[in-house]
Structure formats: C-alpha cells, structure tokens
Amino acid sequence: MNIEIWITYLSATFIYSVIPGSGTINTINNGMVYGFSKSLISIIGLQLGLAFYIILIGMGLGVLVSQSLMAFIVIKWVGVAYLIWLGIQKFQETTTINSTDILVETSEWKLFRKAVFVNLTNPKTVIFFAALLPQFLDATSSHYLQIIQMGATTIIVDTCVMLIYVILAAKLAYYIRSPMVLKRLNRIFGTMFIGCGALLASAKA
Template identity: 50%
Template sequence: MDMHVWLAYVATAIVFSLAPGSGTVNSISNGLSYGTRRSLMAIAGLQVGLAIHIALVWMGIGALVAQSALAFSVIKWVGAAYLIWLGIQKWRDRSSFVAQQSNHQLSSIQLMRKAVLINLTNPKSIVFLVALFPQFIDPAKDQLTQLLVLGITTVTIDAFVMLGYTSLAAQMGRFIRSDKIMSGINKVFGSMFMGCGALLAAAKA
C-alpha cells in the first residue's frame, strides 16, 4: 500500500472513530462510572468487536473482487455517496448524548463482554466499513496485506480515540454531557464525513 493512500486512510479512520456513536457512549459512560484504568478492558472489548466486523467485511469484499471488477467499482461509488449521506444525517442529528452512571459496579470481564456486544450489534459500523474499505484497496495488489494494514490501523486508531473519550469523561463529565456541545460535535463531524465523500468521489472522476 502506497504511503499517501495509507495516510489518507488514517485521516478518514480518525474521523470515523471520533464521530459519536454507541462505542463512544459506552466509553464515556465507563469513564464517568469507573475511571480510566478500570475502563481499559471495555476499550479492548470494543476493539474485539470492531476486529470481527473488519474480518466479516473483508470476506465479503474479497469475494466481490474475485467475481466482478465492475461490481467492485460500483460499490466504491456507492461508498462515496454513503459517506456524504452519513454526513448529512450527522449534521441533522439532534439526539441527546447523556452518559448514565451505573448504579452497580461491573467486573472488568463484564465490562469487556458488554463492550464486545455493543460493537457487534451496531450495524452502522459494518455498513460504514463496507463503504470505506474499497476506497483504499487496490484490486491489483495483494488483498490480504492491504486488509491487515487497514484493519490494524483502524483498531489502533479507535483504541486511542476511545481511550481519549474515556479519560476526558473521567475528568470533565459535566461538560461532556451538554446537549449543546453534542450538537456542535455532530455538525463538525457531519461536515467532515461529507468532505471525505466528496473528495473520494472527485478522485474517481
């Protein structure tokens, strides 16, 4: 994988991980309830779920590439359009972002198990990866190597971002709960998603 392609993916993966979602809510909730250190197993659990999604996505994309180059090109265009649509939806999102503190303490294993299930049961994650991966995969090069690079990059970035959210929540819980702040975050990341989609579409022209 060329360095400029990887760097472009790193930028996109950072936006993907930073955008508020179920994993973010879980990380902030754990940070508020348990602190950073006790939440590390939950962060690991989120990455286990994400890694499983990556493997599932790759099996589908690999089969698609093997069967039809045209179909692969189509899904790349659909993926770019999806990023723009996701940005519009995120811009318009007015949902609350209140992380509830737990009334009872969970063990580290329980926190990890809960986090794995949160990511595994999040269909938006796997759909996003289906839209994202083909933008950065060269069908003419070794597929497995590219998957490993993208997968490891995705998991590493997401782990650091979730750690950041957890640590921030542990120190600034009241600020993070603000609906006004959440609205601003949605608009910022909505704009980023639309920008990424537009750039990907322009690169194919």
C-alpha cells in the first residue's frame, strides 16, 4: 500500500472513529462513571470486536454477511435489543462519586464483555468496512498483508480516539458531585443508548 492510499484510508477511518456511535457512548459513559484506569479494558473490548469484523472481511466473509439479508437482520435486532437493554440499565443505575474517587463497583471483565458485545452487535460496522476496505486494495499486492495494514491502522486510530474520549470524560467526572446530576447523566446516556438502538432498528441492509 503506497503512502497516498494509506493517508486517504487513515482519513476515512479517523472520520469513522470520531463520529459518535454506540461504542463512543459506551466509552464516555465508562470514563465518567468508572474513571480512566478502569475504562481502559472496555477500549480493548471495543477493539477486539472491531478486529473480529476486520478479520471476517479479510477472510472474504464480510461481503457475504453484508449481502445476506437474514444475517443482517439477525445481527441488527440482537444489537437493537442489547442497546435498548443498556439504555434501560442506565435509567435504573444509581451512581455515587465522592471528592477523590469513583465508587461504582463493577468488574473489569464485565466492562470488557459489554464493550466487545457493543461492537459485535453493530452490523453497520461490517457494512462500513465491507464497502470501504475493498476500495483500497491493490490487486498487485498481497491481499492479506494489506488487510493487516488497514486493520492495524483502524484499531490504532480508534484506540487513540477512544482514549481521548475517556480521558475527557474521566476529567469531567471529578467536577460532578451531586447525586441529582449523576441521575440526570445516567438518564442522558440511557436515552442515547436507546436512541442508538432506534437508529439501528431503522437501518436497512
């Protein structure tokens, strides 16, 4: 992959990562509620879900999934149900923060598992990459090497973007003390998760 093509792909994947979606909402929520250190595992989870789809597309299965109405419908509605469930959970969540630390108790494994599932149940991810990656492939070069290059670029860019989001969110959390404010934030994030589910429900193959 020559440098001009790579820079173009880098720009495309940066835009994809910056545009808010369910993964972004999950990251910001974790940063505000659990802090920077504990939220890192969720970013790794998001990248694992992303890597799965990149590998899927690299193996040629991504195009099949993107063109299969049944596969799209199944993944879509699982994703819709999961995002709405996350939204309901946020509405019911009670969060407390003291002056020095974040007191919400949860396991890193739970955050990791949740993040992986957020990306795995987003069929727009596989549609996006199934449409994007082939446009940058050079038929005269190694197919798998190019997929590895683009996959690594995507994961590095998305990780950096999510790190920025979680750092900003974690810093903002230290200025939040009122239980009423936290309750409102939970409802805002709950609404955003449900909104993502509604948008996903309207998506067409």
